[in-house]
Amino acid sequence: xxxxxARYNFRETEARWQKVWDDRQTFRARMDRTRPKYYVLEMFxxxxxxIHMGHVRNYTQGDVVARYKxxxxxxxxxxxxxxxxxxxxxxxxxxxxxxxxxWTYENIATMKAQLKSMGLSLDWSRELAxxxxxxxxxxxxxxxxxxxxxxxxRREAWVNWDPVDNTVLANEQVIEGRGWRTGAPxxxxxxxxxxxxxxxxxxxxxxxxxxxxxWPEKVRLMQANWIGRSRGARVFWQLTDAAGADRGRLEIxxxxxxxxxxxxxxxLSAEHPLxxxxxxxxxxxxxxxxxxxxxxxxxxxLETAEKMGFRLPLLARHPLMPGKxxxxxxxxxxxxxxxxxxxxxxxxxxxxxxxxxxxYGLPIIPVVMPRDGDPGxxxxxxxxxxxDGVIINSDFLDGLPVDEAKAxxxxxxxEMGVGRGTIQYRLRDWLVSRQRYWGCPIPAIxxxxxxxxxxxENDLPxxxxxxxxxxxxxxxxxxxxTWKHVACPSCGKPGRRETDxxxxxxxxxxxxxxxxxxxxxSAPFDREENHYWMPVDQYIGGVEHAILHLLxxxxxxxxxxxxxxxxxxxxxxxxxxxxxxxxxxxxAADGSWLxxxxxxxxxxxxxxxxxxxxxxxxxxxxxxxxSRKNVVDPDQIIRDYGADTARWFMLSDSPPERDLEWTExxxxxxxxxxxxxxxxxxxxxxxxxxxxxxxxARLADAATDLRRAAHKAIAGVSAxxxxxxxxxxxxxxxxxxxxxxxFEAADDGGRWALREALEIFVRLAGPMTPHLAEELWQxxxxxxLLADAPWPSAEDALLVDDTVTIxxxxxxxxxxxxxxxxxxxxxxxxxxALAHADVQKAMAGKPEKRVIVVPNRLVNVVV
RNA sequence: GCCCCCGUGGCGGAAUUGGUAGACGCGCCUGACUCAAAAUCAGGUUUCCUCACGGAAGUGUUGGUUCGAGUCCGACCGGGGGCACCA
Numbered sequence: 001x002x003x004x005x006a007r008y009n010f011r012e013t014e015a016r017w018q019k020v021w022d023d024r025q026t027f028r029a030r031m032d033r034t035r036p037k038y039y040v041l042e043m044f045x046x047x048x049x050x051i052h053m054g055h056v057r058n059y060t061q062g063d064v065v066a067r068y069k070x071x072x073x074x075x076x077x078x079x080x081x082x083x084x085x086x087x088x089x090x091x092x093x094x095x096x097x098x099x100x101x102x103w104t105y106e107n108i109a110t111m112k113a114q115l116k117s118m119g120l121s122l123d124w125s126r127e128l129a130x131x132x133x134x135x136x137x138x139x140x141x142x143x144x145x146x147x148x149x150x151x152x153x154r155r156e157a158w159v160n161w162d163p164v165d166n167t168v169l170a171n172e173q174v175i176e177g178r179g180w181r182t183g184a185p186x187x188x189x190x191x192x193x194x195x196x197x198x199x200x201x202x203x204x205x206x207x208x209x210x211x212x213x214x215w216p217e218k219v220r221l222m223q224a225n226w227i228g229r230s231r232g233a234r235v236f237w238q239l240t241d242a243a244g245a246d247r248g249r250l251e252i253x254x255x256x257x258x259x260x261x262x263x264x265x266x267x268l269s270a271e272h273p274l275x276x277x278x279x280x281x282x283x284x285x286x287x288x289x290x291x292x293x294x295x296x297x298x299x300x301x302l303e304t305a306e307k308m309g310f311r312l313p314l315l316a317r318h319p320l321m322p323g324k325x326x327x328x329x330x331x332x333x334x335x336x337x338x339x340x341x342x343x344x345x346x347x348x349x350x351x352x353x354x355x356x357x358x359x360y361g362l363p364i365i366p367v368v369m370p371r372d373g374d375p376g377x378x379x380x381x382x383x384x385x386x387x388d389g390v391i392i393n394s395d396f397l398d399g400l401p402v403d404e405a406k407a408x409x410x411x412x413x414x415e416m417g418v419g420r421g422t423i424q425y426r427l428r429d430w431l432v433s434r435q436r437y438w439g440c441p442i443p444a445i446x447x448x449x450x451x452x453x454x455x456x457e458n459d460l461p462x463x464x465x466x467x468x469x470x471x472x473x474x475x476x477x478x479x480x481x482t483w484k485h486v487a488c489p490s491c492g493k494p495g496r497r498e499t500d501x502x503x504x505x506x507x508x509x510x511x512x513x514x515x516x517x518x519x520x521x522s523a524p525f526d527r528e529e530n531h532y533w534m535p536v537d538q539y540i541g542g543v544e545h546a547i548l549h550l551l552x553x554x555x556x557x558x559x560x561x562x563x564x565x566x567x568x569x570x571x572x573x574x575x576x577x578x579x580x581x582x583x584x585x586x587x588a589a590d591g592s593w594l595x596x597x598x599x600x601x602x603x604x605x606x607x608x609x610x611x612x613x614x615x616x617x618x619x620x621x622x623x624x625x626x627s628r629k630n631v632v633d634p635d636q637i638i639r640d641y642g643a644d645t646a647r648w649f650m651l652s653d654s655p656p657e658r659d660l661e662w663t664e665x666x667x668x669x670x671x672x673x674x675x676x677x678x679x680x681x682x683x684x685x686x687x688x689x690x691x692x693x694x695x696x697a698r699l700a701d702a703a704t705d706l707r708r709a710a711h712k713a714i715a716g717v718s719a720x721x722x723x724x725x726x727x728x729x730x731x732x733x734x735x736x737x738x739x740x741x742x743f744e745a746a747d748d749g750g751r752w753a754l755r756e757a758l759e760i761f762v763r764l765a766g767p768m769t770p771h772l773a774e775e776l777w778q779x780x781x782x783x784x785l786l787a788d789a790p791w792p793s794a795e796d797a798l799l800v801d802d803t804v805t806i807x808x809x810x811x812x813x814x815x816x817x818x819x820x821x822x823x824x825x826x827x828x829x830x831x832x833a834l835a836h837a838d839v840q841k842a843m844a845g846k847p848e849k850r851v852i853v854v855p856n857r858l859v860n861v862v863v
Numbered sequence: 864g865c866c867c868c869c870g871u872g873g874c875g876g877a878a879u880u881g882g883u884a885g886a887c888g889c890g891c892c893u894g895a896c897u898c899a900a901a902a903u904c905a906g907g908u909u910u911c912c913u914c915a916c917g918g919a920a921g922u923g924u925u926g927g928u929u930c931g932a933g934u935c936c937g938a939c940c941g942g943g944g945g946c947a948c949c950a
Contacts, residue, residue, distance in 0.1 A: 176946095176947090217867085217868090218867070218868070218944085218945085221866080221867060221945080222867090222944095222945060222946085225866070225867090225945070225946060226945090226946080228946090228949065230949075230950085232950080252950085253949095253950070254950060255949090255950065256950075267950090305948080307948085331948095332948085333948045333950090334948080334950080335948075335949060335950090337949085338949045338950080339949075339950070343950050344950085345950090346950090350950065351864090351948090352948055352950075353950080355948095424949080424950095425949095426946095426949050543944085546945085547945090652875090652887085652888065652889095653875045653876060653887085653888060653889080654875065654876075655876080658869095658876095659943095660875090661874090661875070663874095663875090663889080665874095665889060665890075666875080666888085666889065668889095669888065669889055669890095670888095672902095672903095673888090675902095676903090679903090727875090727876070727877090727887090727888095728876095728877070728886095728887085730887080730888085731876090731877070731886065731887035731888070732886095732887080733887095734886095734887050734888065735886080735887065738887090805883080806883090807882075807883040808883090809882085809883085809930085809931075811930070811931085812882095812929090812930060812931040812932095813931090814883055816883095817883065849930090850930065851930090852882090852930055852931075854882055857882055857883085858882055858883070858931090860882080860930055860931065861930090862930045862931095
């Protein structure tokens with residue numbers, strides 16, 4: 001007989017178990033009030049065509065949690081769907097002449113098959129696609145409710161226009177002055193657009209971050225910075241013209257009211273209404289405003305852009321200094337979108353104001369001085385002093401520290417009726433109009449008589465027309481011959497449909513709620529089911545959504561609360577952001593990128609092109625991307641090595657939150673372990689006692705040691721999974737496998753302990769390599785599914801050792817170790833340490849000054 | 864510029880939160896099996912000195928706190944991320 005057991009046939013095995021789980025509807029979630037629920041969700045994918053390694057990592061992590069929680073007795077909801085609206089579908093329509101719907105659904109079919117081959121414990125019965133009218137009709141209804149509640153409004157404003165995608169973008173979608181998808185510098189355009197009032201919740205969104213203790217600190221910090229709360233004051237300045245005639249009052253915002261006495265000019269945004277008014281009769285000012293607009297918002301331009309001002313024919317009266325006036329400018333560095341679009345300039349204590357004042361020869365008056373500064377020599381002529389200090393040259397504020405001065409001056413301003421303390425947020429309302437076809441239609445109708453009218457609820461959903469063309473730039477909905485023509489629901493006269501569609505981030509702002517009752521037609525979700533399943537207990541996805549998707553979802557949940565759809569505040573109880581999947585990059589001599597399949601490593605370690613053996617430059621490991629061609633196709637890995645190998649590799653070595661380096665060696669290592677495991681188990685199984693055989697009365701020491709290792713693994717792996725330390729859980733499984741492999745079952749007790757250890761191993765490995773584990777579970781003689789088996793529980797008595805190793809130190813340096821019974825008295829370990837030869841040698845005859853004993857850990861002798 | 868995170872063997876990374884640094888894996892070295900290779904198995908693998916026993920140094924650099932520091936504190940160097948004319 002051959003001593004080599006059959007090789008593990010992962011292809012046949014993985015397909016077989018996937019079918020069993022499918023047929024038995026093992027992962028179908030049903031509401032069950034008798035059990036605690038657990039909602040595991042990974043960020044749903046955009047159906048771009050094929051899944052990539054980032055998906056594999058994300059969904060593997062989620063699946064470990066889902067399968068683990070399931071084994072621990074939770075009623076787990078683990079659904080999957082498709083973020084199916086978006087521009088790539090329209091680009092495909094233009095390039096490949098295929099309808100966005102067809103392209104999208106074909107991609108969904110491909111990617112679904114790929115996900116299924118991973119063996120994920122998903123409830124596919126809840127699958128949804130956001131481009132389905134049965135999904136977006138509820139979104140339109142919610143929008144109408146928000147509109148009614150004053151949370152949605154139209155406003156004309158300067159917006160970010162992406163010239164490549166031909167659409168406006170939200171503030172959050174502009175990164176360093178460029179469109180988040182296209183990378184094209186955004187342009188400024190004045191348009192009337194739909195907005196959602198996220199600013200209503202600015203304070204709550206900020207405050208409640210503190211309660212999200214299962215969110216990464218980093219994400220909370222990013223959101224807090226994005227919301228950007230500043231305390232300050234609004235201050236009113238009376239304006240006069242050169243002749244002294246009253247020209248109304250100017251309101252400015254400042255975070256430094258304590259420096260009011262250092263004011264030397266006022267600056268208004270070029271987009272400020274007052275500037276526009278003055279420009280009507282001033283061609284030079286018109287020219288200046290046009291120049292400012294041209295500078296754009298691109299970060300690179302802003303950095304180099306010089307401060308520019310235009311002296312307006314106005315003077316501003318200082319609210320606290322009778323008789324004092326300062327000149328008023330229009331300036332290119334003042335943002336209309338923040339505060340009131342106007343500031344007072346205090347060059348002594350603001351770097352920008354300093355630069356401006358220096359350029360235009362305005363006075364620079366110091367009003368804050370370092371605590372230990374010398375009033376005689378302190379100067380801000382060269383640079384603004386922006387740190388904390390004491391107030392000078394400021395009347396009643398003199399001598400006060402900055403903090404107290406702020407409070408004092410605000411109190412005075414309020415008393416005089418010329419200002420008030422306020423809180424200002426950086427957060428802007430969410431601009432949701434997009435001039436695109438492949439998105440959810442905004443359910444509104446424009447009427448010349450009635451203005452903008454909501455689509456009646458009975459007429460929902462407003463569906464996208466199928467017959468559209470993509471042969472010219474702009475919005476296909478706008479070009480459609482008939483779609484937009486519709487009677488005004490209010491007066492019956494001819495009206496026009498809104499042809500803008502929603503930002504697709506709306507689609508993803510509530511899909512997790514929809515998963516709780518995906519088939520319901522009368523409402524977005526059933527209250528009871530939603531209340532049972534929500535919030536998401538564990539959400540997993542990329543950190544790139546730290547602000548966008550996660551902030552919008554937090555807003556949407558609050559908006560739903562405002563219209564009494566839910567009483568919840570937060571959608572995601574726990575959040576985990578996984579790292580990216582990276583790979584080395586390869587470049588040929590001509591600079592072109594090569595895929596990992598196009599290169600090979602020679603025996604000497606050099607990397608050459610496969611086709612012609614030409615040398616290849618190996619670049620640093622970067623996120624897998626099509627543009628650098630450093631991608632590895634998950635399908636191919638699953639075909640060559642199996643889903644379990646791909647999953648195991650994704651979980652080993654790299655901490656889940658950090659970037660993972662995909663290497664061929666790592667994959668083959670993971671694959672070898674699958675084979676080894678199969679061999680270890682298959683070899684042992686024949687000699688094992690039957691399933692459920694009683695524990696023999698006596699066990700040899702070796703058997704007890706094996707049991708200890710197995711039960712410690714239970715405790716360790718459980719804790720590791722709970723803490724998202726999958727790499728450590730994998731390491732513990734390796735250790736247990738090594739222990740099991742080295743164990744010789746000498747008697748019945750040994751064979752019993754070996755069965756126990758193998759069963760524990762298989763159950764612990766189940767969430768990570770579910771197919772192999774299921775196969776071995778069956779091979780061990782079980783007739784029910786491992787997927788339905790409970791998590792093993794550790795016997796406490798086996799988690800502690802009878803003897804412990806104690807480190808012996810002399811003056812903090814390790815000189816030896818001894819074995820002691822656990823919990824030995826201090827005196828015993830002290831005398832054992834002092835008697836130790838190496839300790840005595842290191843003490844060199846000197847008497848001990850002090851002995852520090854850490855029970856069960858170490859003894860440190862100080863001489 | 865401001866804010867945040869991270870620097871541990873050849874590599875990915877462990878280290879019960881102040882108590883034996885380098886678990887586990889990859890790679891490499893030696894040996895077994897083989898005509899040979901692959902696969903597999905056994906052993907070794909931080910560096911330096913030593914035939915060995917053993918010793919010394921060692922967690923980016925540097926200073927400090929402590930009986931004891933990868934872990935805490937200060938300064939610096941390097942890498943990554945977020946925000947950026949937000950008054």
